[in-house]
Every structure is written in C-alpha cells, then in structure tokens.
Amino acid sequence: MKLTEEQLKTFDELGYLYLPGCFNAEEVARLKAAAQDVFSEQREEIWREKNGVPRTAFACHKYNQTCNALVGDHRLVEPLEQLFGEQVYVHQFKINAKAAFTGEVWQWHQDFPTWHKDDGMPEPRAMNIAIFLDDVMPINGPLMIVPKSHKHGALQSSHDQQTTSYPLWTLDNDTVTKLVENNGIVTPTGKAGGVLMFHANIVHGSAGNITPYPRRIVYLTLSALSNAITNPTRPEFIAHTDFTPVTSASDGMDQQCLAALSS
C-alpha cells in the first residue's frame, strides 16, 4: 500500500497522517481478541499501571499469532519503506491498553530521544504506525499531537521515571507551551480500524482515561534497516536486536485500504 504524493506532502508538513478505515471490522475483532489474550497473561513483557492494570504489552508478536501476522502487513510496512526509501526492521511492537477508568497519562514526548538515548538509535529514521483497536474519541484519552513539531528535531528532554510506570524522556512545560502556541494540538480520532503514523520527532502525549471506553492501540515501530540500534540498554523485548528486514505481505484488503487512502 503506497501513500499518494499528497499524503507524503501532508506527512512532511504536519508530521503525522491519519488513515481511517484501513482495517475492517473482522480484522479489528481478531486483533481485539488477540489483545484480550495477551493482556490476560502474566509475563515480564506486560507492564502495568501503578494500580496493577495492564498498560503496555511489549513484543506480543513473539508469542501471539495474530499479532505476529500483523507485523508484515503491507498497510503498515509499505508506507514506511516508501518514506525511508529502504527496507525496514521491527524496532518495537506493543499494544497500549489505555484501560477504561484507569488508563494513565503519557507525558509530552518525542519518540526518537528515547530510542536514541536508551537504545543507541542513530537517526530519526524509524516511526510508529498505529492501529486503533477501539473507537478513539475525544473523551477516552486520544493521542494529542502538536502538528509540525517534528521540524524542530530532537528537543531537550529529561528522564521521567516518576509520573507513570514507564520511564520516558519527556519535554518540559515551557517547550510544549511554545510549540502549542504556534501550532495548537490535534487529536486524531476515529473508528476502530483506523491507522495513524507519526514522525519520530513529533511531540505527542495523552491524558488519562476515566471513561468506561477502553482505548487500545497497537503500535508497530519500524526502523530503516540502515538505522539499526547500536547500544541497547533496555530489555530485548522493548528494543529488538534482530535486524532482519520485514517482508511485506498483502492479505487481500488492498481495495478497502486504497479506498480509505483516496478519500
């Protein structure tokens, strides 16, 4: 699945691209069932909120078949190959739960500084591409993005190990305030099955979720093959060191996705 010229331009300008309806209801149902299986396990790869509710399931593509099948999906792989102009490998695979009632905040951050400082990733030639497993609404902790913030490169960040259970290199309030003053905040919302891709240096975060609506998202982080990490300090299940290129596989959903892309 290739992005159009216009989509490439939008991505370059804004730093993100939201593609509604890329996965159909049946696929979403399969992925939700997989997420439920994954989150019911007791494993070290599943990180929890401070109250014990699952927050993130890392590397579940290693032990869950449905998740594994998603890794090579052409709707996720090809746009990133296109952007990087080369093959990609899996840097990280995770499901973020943002559980109903208890899903906690993700503080304002860029992804690349964490990948760079904690994993030794050379350049921001990697990216998150996300699949919405639930309807993402304004009320259930949608991702908040500061458009165009990726143009500032890697901003100064500090290591937040206090706010949540997940250590993260986060931005200070003054930096976020200035960026937001210039370009505001967008919250790409939409039905389950939508796909959201965003630049490694885009500034983003999300508030807690107090609603009865869970907001599960699968994040596939793909890196350009030439951008393999050099100094991983985090567990292998968080920063993979298998640099085998991903083989893109079509599953016959092309028509649906192309329709979404041309709309």
Next chain:
Amino acid sequence: MKLTEEQLKTFDELGYLYLPGCFNAEEVARLKAAAQDVFSEQREEIWREKNGVPRTAFACHKYNQTCNALVGDHRLVEPLEQLFGEQVYVHQFKINAKAAFTGEVWQWHQDFPTWHKDDGMPEPRAMNIAIFLDDVMPINGPLMIVPKSHKHGALQSSHDQQTTSYPLWTLDNDTVTKLVENNGIVTPTGKAGGVLMFHANIVHGSAGNITPYPRRIVYLTLSALSNAITNPTRPEFIAHTDFTPVTSASDGMDQQCLAALSS
C-alpha cells in the same frame, strides 16, 4: 434572569443546561484576574494537587471582592430560585483550577451524596452553577456528564480519599458503565463566559489536563433555604453554615444573557 419553559424541560430531562456567552469578555477578564490573585495566596482554604499546584480555592468570595460580587449575580441566582421555587443560600463557593499540565482527575461522582453524608444536607435541593473562566475544550479536561443520570437518585458511593487530594464520595465502575451504556457521555465545551448548571444527582467527572491550557471554573453551589445542612463535618469554608438568603442583583448584562438564552 429566568429560564424558558423549554430550558426547564431540557434541564429536567437531561439534568444539565449549558448557557454559552452569559458573561462577557470584560467580566471574564475581571474574574480571571481575581482567580489569579486568589491562587497566589497561601491559605488553608486553597487545596492543592499532590504536586503542590492549586486545585481548588474554597470560599474566596469571603476575601476577594470580585468573587464576592459574583455571589448575587442574577444570572446565577435566579435560575436556581426558579427551579427550587424559593430563596437560596450559598452552600459552597469555589474556583477549580484544573491547571495546565498538572490538573488532576475528578473521579465519577454525584454532588449530593457528599453534601448529604458529609454536611447533613437533607435533600438534593441544591445545585452547582459554573462559570467558565477559560475556553473549555475537549482536550483540557472538560466536565464529563452522563445525561439523565440524575433520574436514578443518590446512587451507592464510597469515600475516595486516595485518588486525589480532595476526599469525595465516588461511584464504582460498574455503576458508571451501566449508566453510560444507556445514555453516553457529554462534555459541554465552549468559550470562557459560558455558564453550566447541573443537577445535584447528575453523574459527572473530569480527566486530568496535560495541555498548556488551564481550565478554570468558578462553582457557586446554591441550596434552597429550606434545605439547610444539619450536620456539617467539613470546615466552614467548604460547607457554609450562614443560611442568609442571597439577594439577586442585576449588573446590567441582562440583554446579553437573554440573547444567549434564546439562541
């Protein structure tokens, strides 16, 4: 300022009423300056988030002239006199800060159970009427309301003294889930100067605010005179025991407000 028959009907049916543009820009500016003065003080009436940032300033109408002038405002007093069919007194006056970046959650609750259990208020013949001091947006922790939930009366609640710095009688997740399944969640949003009134038994809450946009709201809680509290256990600045009826005063803003009301 009187509510129309249609507004009374809407309030009865849904349990809340949002009146945009009731206070003009100059009034909002005065109130915001007052809020800034209030929150800069070090007083026992100002409760703070766990990180020290102000969360709620109680009873600031006792020491801040602008807040004091607001108490009798006809736009706030007359609708409640109309609904209760009698004069009202001030049960509580506060400014909730929901500070930029750090404003914490208010868990799902009804107001009346706290007033009843902690203050000995006989009946849900009291109500919050709120003035937005900042633009309330989907992203900066707007009040979430479950429409029609007031029809269930006072629901079973338990005393949450852990989640935030402010003890509150909160609802369990199953109860909220069932109510939301039936009637969803609304988030009245709008420009600073809007007024929101909601039934003492409406189920509501709000998520944290991680944006650079503060979301300050003044809450005036007025109770029917015949509904005076009988057994206050909280400090006087949280549950007042001066049952003098409020005298409604017009400040000449009638036309603006009537226009907003009839739109």
